[in-house]
Amino acid sequence: xxxxxxxxxxxxxxxxxxxxxxxxxxxxxxxxxxxxxxxxxxxxxxxxxxxxxxxxxxxxxxxxxxxxxxxxxxxxxxxxxxxxxxxxxxxxxxxxxxxxxxxxxxxxxxxxxxxxxxxxxxxxxxxxxxxxxxxxxxxxxxxxxxxxxx
Amino acid sequence: xxxxxxxxxxxxxxxxxxxxxxxxxxxxxxxxxxxxxxxxxxxxxxxxxxxxxxxxxxxxxxxxxxxxxxxxxxxxxxxxxxxxxxxxxxxxxxxxxxxxxxxxxxxxxxxxxxxxxxxxxxxxxxxxxxxxxxxxxxxxxxxxxxxxxxxxxxxxxxxxxxxxxxxxxxxxxxxxxxxxxxxxxxxxxxxxxxxxxxxxxxxxxxxxxxxxxxxxxxxxxxxxxxxxxxxxxxxxxxxxxxxxxxxxxxxxxxxxxxxxxxxxxxxxxxxxxxxxxxxxxxxxxxxxxxxxxxxxxxxxxxxxxxxxxxxxxxxxxxxxxxxxxxxxxxxxxxxxxxxxxxxxxxxxxxxxxxxxxxxxxxxxxxxxxxxxxxxxxxxxxxxxxxxxxxxxxxxxxxxxxxxxxxxxxxxxxxxxxxxxxxxxxxxxxxxxxxxxxxxxxxxxxxxxxxxxxxxxxxxxxxxxxxxxxxxxxxxxxxxxxxxxxxxxxxxxxxxxxxxxxxxxxxxxxxxxxxxxxxxxxxxxxxxxxxxxxxxxxxxxxxxxxxxxxxxxxxxxxxxxxxxxxxxxxxxxxxxxxxxxxxxxxxxxxxxxxxxxxxxxxxxxxxxxxxxxxxxxxxxxxxxxxxxxxxxxxxxxxxxxxxxxxxxxxxxxxxxxxxxxxxxxxxxxxxxxxxxxxxxxxxxxxxxxxxxxxxxxxxxxxxxxxxxxxxxxxxxxxxxxxxxx
Numbered sequence: 001x002x003x004x005x006x007x008x009x010x011x012x013x014x015x016x017x018x019x020x021x022x023x024x025x026x027x028x029x030x031x032x033x034x035x036x037x038x039x040x041x042x043x044x045x046x047x048x049x050x051x052x053x054x055x056x057x058x059x060x061x062x063x064x065x066x067x068x069x070x071x072x073x074x075x076x077x078x079x080x081x082x083x084x085x086x087x088x089x090x091x092x093x094x095x096x097x098x099x100x101x102x103x104x105x106x107x108x109x110x111x112x113x114x115x116x117x118x119x120x121x122x123x124x125x126x127x128x129x130x131x132x133x134x135x136x137x138x139x140x141x142x143x144x145x146x147x148x149x150x
Numbered sequence: 151x152x153x154x155x156x157x158x159x160x161x162x163x164x165x166x167x168x169x170x171x172x173x174x175x176x177x178x179x180x181x182x183x184x185x186x187x188x189x190x191x192x193x194x195x196x197x198x199x200x201x202x203x204x205x206x207x208x209x210x211x212x213x214x215x216x217x218x219x220x221x222x223x224x225x226x227x228x229x230x231x232x233x234x235x236x237x238x239x240x241x242x243x244x245x246x247x248x249x250x251x252x253x254x255x256x257x258x259x260x261x262x263x264x265x266x267x268x269x270x271x272x273x274x275x276x277x278x279x280x281x282x283x284x285x286x287x288x289x290x291x292x293x294x295x296x297x298x299x300x301x302x303x304x305x306x307x308x309x310x311x312x313x314x315x316x317x318x319x320x321x322x323x324x325x326x327x328x329x330x331x332x333x334x335x336x337x338x339x340x341x342x343x344x345x346x347x348x349x350x351x352x353x354x355x356x357x358x359x360x361x362x363x364x365x366x367x368x369x370x371x372x373x374x375x376x377x378x379x380x381x382x383x384x385x386x387x388x389x390x391x392x393x394x395x396x397x398x399x400x401x402x403x404x405x406x407x408x409x410x411x412x413x414x415x416x417x418x419x420x421x422x423x424x425x426x427x428x429x430x431x432x433x434x435x436x437x438x439x440x441x442x443x444x445x446x447x448x449x450x451x452x453x454x455x456x457x458x459x460x461x462x463x464x465x466x467x468x469x470x471x472x473x474x475x476x477x478x479x480x481x482x483x484x485x486x487x488x489x490x491x492x493x494x495x496x497x498x499x500x501x502x503x504x505x506x507x508x509x510x511x512x513x514x515x516x517x518x519x520x521x522x523x524x525x526x527x528x529x530x531x532x533x534x535x536x537x538x539x540x541x542x543x544x545x546x547x548x549x550x551x552x553x554x555x556x557x558x559x560x561x562x563x564x565x566x567x568x569x570x571x572x573x574x575x576x577x578x579x580x581x582x583x584x585x586x587x588x589x590x591x592x593x594x595x596x597x598x599x600x601x602x603x604x605x606x607x608x609x610x611x612x613x614x615x616x617x618x619x620x621x622x623x624x625x626x627x628x629x630x631x632x633x634x635x636x637x638x639x640x641x642x643x644x645x646x647x648x649x650x651x652x653x654x655x656x657x658x659x660x661x662x663x664x665x666x667x668x669x670x671x672x673x674x675x676x677x678x679x680x681x682x683x684x685x686x687x688x689x690x691x692x693x694x695x696x697x698x699x700x701x702x703x704x705x706x707x708x709x710x711x712x713x714x715x716x717x718x719x720x721x722x723x724x725x726x727x728x729x730x731x732x733x734x735x736x737x738x739x740x741x742x743x744x745x746x747x748x749x750x751x752x753x754x755x756x757x758x759x760x761x762x763x764x765x766x767x768x769x770x771x772x773x774x775x776x777x778x779x780x781x782x783x784x785x786x787x788x789x790x791x792x793x794x795x796x797x798x799x800x801x802x803x804x805x806x807x808x809x810x811x812x813x814x815x816x817x818x819x820x821x822x823x824x825x826x827x828x829x830x831x832x833x834x835x836x837x838x839x840x841x842x843x844x845x846x847x848x849x850x851x852x853x854x855x856x857x858x859x860x861x862x863x864x865x866x867x868x869x870x871x872x873x874x
Contacts, residue, residue: 051672
């Protein structure tokens with residue numbers, strides 16, 4: 001029997017993306033976020049998740065898509081990282097899929113450089129490609145940016 | 151016992167905890183030993199535990215307990231030396247002794263002292279056994295004082311559990327806040343009575359829970375005697391360390407946060423502060439230097455002081471170093487008071503050690519200390535006197551988790567300002583909004599005779615730029631006066647709401663680098679609000695910058711007071727290398743224009759200003775040129791007009807002093823606006839040239855006083871008559 005991986009999937013732009021289920025804490029419908037002026041691009045605001053302040057990161061920015069339209073209502077994929085809980089803003093939520101590990105391949109060159117760096121690899125599914133995102137990379141926003149000069 | 155010195159209560163508590171553990175182990179070991187009397191490792195273990203307890207008793211001066219455990223130790227040492235066989239009576243006697251010590255520990259835990267019993271019977275019995283005599287006499291049962299109960303104060307709790315409790319209480323506080331808001335909406339007396347009760351209970355619970363995480367700072371200080379000794383020895387110095395206020399408590403997380411900064415400061419004191427014995431003798435001091443650590447509570451904060459009686463801070467060396475690394479100019483440094491100069495050591499990369507030692511002075515220095523202290527909402531300052539010593543003073547909030555804060559609104563969002571950094575609130579309405587002036591591009595407000603630099607929160611947060619219209623603010627101006635490390639500044643916000651207890655939540659990784667925020671909190675309605683950081687805002691608005699107006703700082707106050715009666719606010723400007731003073735109360739506003747704003751009407755320079763045309767005149771054009779021989783090389787190649795033209799090309803912003811007279815305005819262009827000072831004018835000299843009324847020494851520099859009336863009149867002519 002071939003090994004399989006369970007991925008929680010969602011859509012960003014025309015990409016079908018997924019993250020291993022063990023990273024995903026929960027899925028939330030659209031939430032109103034508190035904007036953070038001066039925040040690095042891609043950080044959309046703060047969310048109250050049962051008393052915890054969670055940073056929202058827009059995957060449209062991370063994956064190099066054009067800006068989200070104003071009245072868009074993105075869903076939240078709440079993930080656990082080594083440095084706390086983060087909410088990923090995605091266009092729509094997909095299914096949780098069992099994908100065979102054997103169909104895994106490195107990210108295709110056709111992706112933009114920025115998007116490619118955020119992707120661990122691709123699963124070739126009968127219906128199309130599923131991109132497994134690199135959880136460390138997609139939550140890296142802001143840390144690469146140096147502290148603002150005072 | 152508790153009066154004997156810092157941290158002794160803590161030591162006693164630890165003794166009880168460790169002693170109890172040792173006794174439990176002894177119970178197990180003794181029982182096993184009875185079955186396996188030849189087990190040498192077991193014998194050694196028993197001996198070690200008895201010895202440890204004895205040692206602690208001796209150290210804590212529990213003499214009677216020491217005598218008791220000493221007898222047991224003697225017995226065990228004979229067993230260990232195989233001079234005595236382990237027999238049931240031996241084990242029994244030791245177990246009784248364990249019980250006696252356990253009872254004694256319970257007494258210690260409650261009273262802090264050893265019990266009054268002298269244990270003579272038990273000691274005699276154990277000694278008899280040690281001599282190898284057979285148990286003959288009756289052994290009195292050790293009295294167990296049941297009324298003392300168990301040492302409940304020493305239940306050990308996992309720190310993670312405590313942290314979790316603190317978080318949960320934070321949640322509870324939030325729910326409480328929400329409920330109070332809800333109850334206020336409903337006119338239900340039963341509901342409001344319950345919510346009041348809940349309010350009280352929550353507050354109490356919160357306070358108690360926070361207490362559980364409090365630790366005496368002495369816990370942290372314990373390592374210092376050793377550290378100081380090692381360091382001093384390595385450096386060939388003699389250093390004594392003293393402690394005061396070791397029982398001052400602060401939150402565990404803060405103890406952790408100050409651990410490294412405090413260690414660094416203490417190291418610095420020994421490495422850079424305290425001199426070698428030879429140097430000290432030469433300076434007429436005792437060979438041994440002293441580093442004193444002091445902690446105390448003050449206005450809801452904990453103050454931690456590290457004071458040494460060393461060489462102090464060499465201001466001249468700081469000045470040199472500041473120029474070397476380019477953080478300030480010689481000119482600017484001359485204007486700084488001694489305290490302000492001392493503050494320079496907190497600049498990144500600042501280290502004045504002549505040679506790098508392996509102890510400190512690797513370039514990571516006081517700036518890191520400062521950053522770490524500020525991270526937990528604290529402030530740090532340094533003071534001292536050359537030859538006498540240095541004092542570093544840190545002010546740390548008592549607790550981080552729940553703080554009182556003022557909620558303000560801006561652009562439809564709420565922000566929390568920690569009460570600790572709030573000085574006062576000012577509301578300007580109607581005409582008084584006009585009282586906001588501008589000095590060197592920085593809006594200022596005169597608050598009780600002091601100039602208060604203003605920042606607009608919207609601007610700090612990048613929501614509008616100065617060029618943009620701020621929209622209608624006819625409704626007035628709300629100014630929250632904040633304290634950023636002793637520097638006061640006003641922050642203009644759209645609205646001011648209430649003071650609330652807020653729970654500080656850390657910001658995620660992506661936002662950690664934003665100095666403007668100290669964290670976030672969850673409001674009564676469940677939405678997130680950002681907590682503003684006064685120091686971060688001051689830094690991003692460059693309030694504490696070298697240029698511009700610095701005022702109302704403690705440093706400025708620390709300077710020798712000038713006679714109060716005749717002081718006048720004076721604006722200092724520089725024009726062609728000379729300093730000019732203008733009476734500030736005759737100045738309308740200070741403005742800054744881009745050279746691109748400049749338009750020409752004929753040969754007159756004008757800008758559009760407040761819906762009218764403002765004529766601009768460079769002050770140099772109004773003054774009679776003093777000398778035919780210019781002083782500096784660059785002035786040599788350029789007269790006033792050419793310099794002025796050069797300035798234009800340099801794409802500088804024009805510094806303009808706006809003056810009005812009988813409804814007419816004129817803008818005087820100056821090279822730089824230097825400062826505003828409150829000064830008693832002592833005119834030293836009569837008119838030196840046309841356009842000035844006299845000369846005075848202001849801040850140690852010769853300064854000409856601009857004749858404002860003459861300037862105004864002259865400015866009307868310039869450009870009409872004076873052909874270019």
